[in-house]
Amino acid sequence: MQSILSRDFVGGIAAIIIGTFYLSLAYDLRTSALDDIFGPGGMPRVYGWAMVLLGVTLCIVTVVSRWGKDTPGEWKGQGRRIAWAAGLLGIGIGYLLIVKSLGYLISMVLLIAATMIFQGERFSMRVLATALFGGALLWALFVFVLGVSMPPGLLTYLGL
Amino acid sequence: MDTILISAGYLLDYQIVLAALIGVTWGIIGGALPGISPSITMALLLPFTYTMEPTAAIVLLAATYVGAEYGGSVPAILIRTPGTNAAAATVLDGYEMNKQGKAGLALGISLYSGVLGSLFGLTMLVLLSKPLAAVALSFTPPAYFALGILGLSVIATLSGDSLIKGMIAAVLGLMVATIGTDPVTGGTRFTMGSSDLLGGIAPVMVMVGLFAMSELLAQASDRGPSERVKSRPRIEFPSLSLAKRLLRPQSIGGVIGTFEGVMPGAGGTIASFMSYNEARRWSKYPDEFGKGSPEGVAAPETANNAVAETALVPLLSFGIPGSNSTAILLGGFLIHGIVPGPMLFQRSGEIVYGLYAGLFTAAIGLLFIGMALLPLCIWIVNRPRAYLNAFIFALILSGIYSIHNSLFDLSIMLAAGVVGFLMRMLKFPFLPTVLGLVLGYLVESSFRRSLVISGDDYAIFLNDRISLALLCVSALFILGSIGKRIWDRIRHNEQKTFSEGTDG
Known part of the structure; x- marks a missing residue:
């Protein structure tokens, strides 16, 4: 079989x-x-x-x-691969769920940090700084340079 | 001559020049990242082109393709890992040259061969596209239907080791194309009551999902260590005598690249390996091949850069994307409501001439940007994969959202990513799905309009000469591919596989 x-x-x-x-x-x-x-x-x-x-x-x-031929190893390790991929997909779905309420900037920082940690980086100041810098960079690029109306979320309370 | 003069005028348009230079820069960086193919590099840019002026947007994407073909040779030469599939042939001698301490020379040969290939390919593109499009001007609905079938027949050569799997992938794309509004009656189909689906599923969501998102999911599932570049070479160009010696392999690469580029479904990988073989066959020093021959770098690099230009011939003339990268470029056209094909030269001639000017700028810019970007490429290739993937993921989600400010679009893109990941796992090719998606509307609407015109007489497809000719060419294409498969099976040759959709 x-x-x-x-x-x-x-x-x-x-x-x-x-x-x-x-x-x-x-x-x-x-x-x-x-x-x-x-x-x-x-x-x-x-x-x-x-x-x-x-x-x-x-x-x-x-x-x-x-029929009658053995194909060993074709599915070997695939379950683990699917699980890792599902993890990244989960981060994407999580982003979809929070972006309206938290806003683009905060959600993006969380997404970048979560993806880096999920991909094997340990939580550190470097990871945190990269996520903050990356989120701010993308926010500035899309909102100010490209003029895209990204979900403001919590930033509305700050008047941004 | 008129084409050249009109196109030259666009060289003064700063938007086009800027788009070409940014595209080349982005392409070199994307191509240098192993696993990020030219099509993925282009797909990442696709959402950003939405707000751009159409000509600049198309130039940006096309220039990215040009840059990515060179970028792929950087890791191929330095760490024996081709950044793109088409650069796989460059590994053979490029890495050997690196081991002999000639990495800078290998990169220099790769760069200037790429520039020559691009310029040669651009010349062929200008010469071939307009006459072919002129023929296509007399197309009627049956001819358009036959054209769609011809486009779909490319699947026969793109299906890797299984034609059945290629056809399943194509039908999947055709199915997705039926979602939304019926092209003839205007009724809704398969919308499940969702107003978001009334306009159908935009190809850009599916393309970014299939190519870029699925690659991220695949990389997330592969936890192996990645190689790092340890040397710090500087680009070195060949001496005059060596440059003369390289003229022959470069000519071979240019001719083969042109032929393979114009043929839908062939692509840069086949062109680069074919030109490598032919360059060895015609070389005065065939024994040097595989041991660090500069000719072994020049031939494939000229070929794959020529393909980046000539692959646009079937897209511009007939609206048929013959590769993943040209499919993404087609997505760029569609975003702006422009349909490539017979009417493109009539209705949007300025875009074609602007594209020629942009490609020329990209080819020349490649020389200087390629030299300047080498340290940056090495730095980026050496970044931890976790950082790179996090930024690519963020870029994809932000870019897709920015198109319609819609979270629904993000859901569609993620779903397409999952489908793409499963297709990779089950070894189904991507390009047939994209072809089915972008040609589905053309095929169905032309077929049904033809029947309305003819009073439901199916003979209309045989009575129309162009339709008959295109259907015959499609049949020849399919039968030829099947014949080649049988021949390869008899001779136990392996089929070139495009299963992971990573070919340019």
């Missing part, structure tokens, strides 16, 4: 799931008598079926080509 559960097989299964979900939505699209012959749902249905069929083909090709 381990030999079949290769990256290609998992990719094929993912394609089937995505295609099926997309197809279910495509068949729910409303049609009108004024639509052209293909209609708004025509292409989506073609894409959905193509995705499902390609997914099935990829699974079959993988099973046939790998």
Whole structure:
């Protein structure tokens, strides 16, 4: 079983799931008598079926080509890799959750510091200074140089 | 001649000159960072171009591409780690020269070969783009549909070791392109009731997510130590006799780079390795290759810089991005509501001429900025990865937010990053997804409009001569790629893989 559960097989299964979900939505699209012959749902249905069929083909090709062959180590360490990536993603999501209330400047300082520490730096004055400097630099660049309206958050209380 | 004269006028536009020089600077720094490909370097800039004047924005992105191709050779020569995929061929002899104490000369050859390659490629771009676009002016809706199919047929050569996986990736892009408003009836599709999705998903969010965010996630998941540059070389240019010797490999690199650049899907990596092989074949000193031959640095560096210019030919003439970097450049055009392709020269000629002037400035600027930036490149390459990644992450989030002041855009970008990370893990190529996304609208709207015009007669696609010709070329492209795959399999050759989407 381990030999079949290769990256290609998992990719094929993912394609089937995505295609099926997309197809279910495509068949729910409303049609009108004024639509052209293909209609708004025509292409989506073609894409959905193509995705499902390609997914099935990829699974079959993988099973046939790998049947009886052992592929040791293909997934070795991948769980740990996904966990590390999820950690960084979590920092990004955390930023999304706080940026409106804390504001861009404070959130950016926290994001830079959190990312550096997550990537293996120990918390130190250097990390703190880099985060403060980086946050202030980006804030000045976007707000004053580029004129972008970044979320002010707590800075509104300071009149900034 | 008119093109040159009009373009020369833009050399006096300070915005274009400034954008070209900033782009080259950014490109050299980005290209010098291992793992940060030209496309990622460009993707990081993409959100900033939103508020810029369109010509300057396009020049900024194109000049970044030029700079990144040279920047990739710096770590290739100094730490045997190519900053870009296209610089992988430069490692072979560049690093050997470094070991012999000739790092400065290797960097000098790389730099001036890059400048020559850029100028040669620019000449070819100017000569080829307009005539091709003129042909495309007579396009009808069926021809546009066929053009979209031709663009999608590039997938056959971009799918790495599995054509099926490339096609799945392309269909995924086509699916994303259907989100939003229907191109013919104006009804909504797949918006899940969200008003944020009514306008569809902007390609820039997906591109930055797929290329840049997924690279950050991949780097976060890889905790290995990174190499450091220990030497402090100064750029040294070759003597006259050596420069004469390098003319042949540079010519080979220029010609191969032009050919590979114009061919959608080929790219700088193939061009640099092909030119390296051909330079060795035609060299008077073939035994020196692999042991620190200056010709082995000159040929690939000329080729990959020529590709940076000629890869724009299919983009400007037909609107087809043949590589990751030109796909990002297409994103830059779309941000400003400009559609590259047959009508570009008619409707937005000033952008094309400004782009030519910007690329010329970038090529010349590369020489001086490349020399000046070497110490900075070495300093940045030696920074801890944690610091670099934190700043890139901050830059991505800030840049994407600044486009529409929308947190929803950030969510889309992060989601695209996750998809990109999983695609890397499962070894699915990125570029087909981007092609599907940017060509999906063209394919669907042209197909359905053609049917409306013809009264639902599918023969319209065969009766239109241009459409028929383009569909035949697409079929040849696909069959040729499949034939090559079968041939390679029989001969047990490995397919060039683009799975991680890091090729220029």
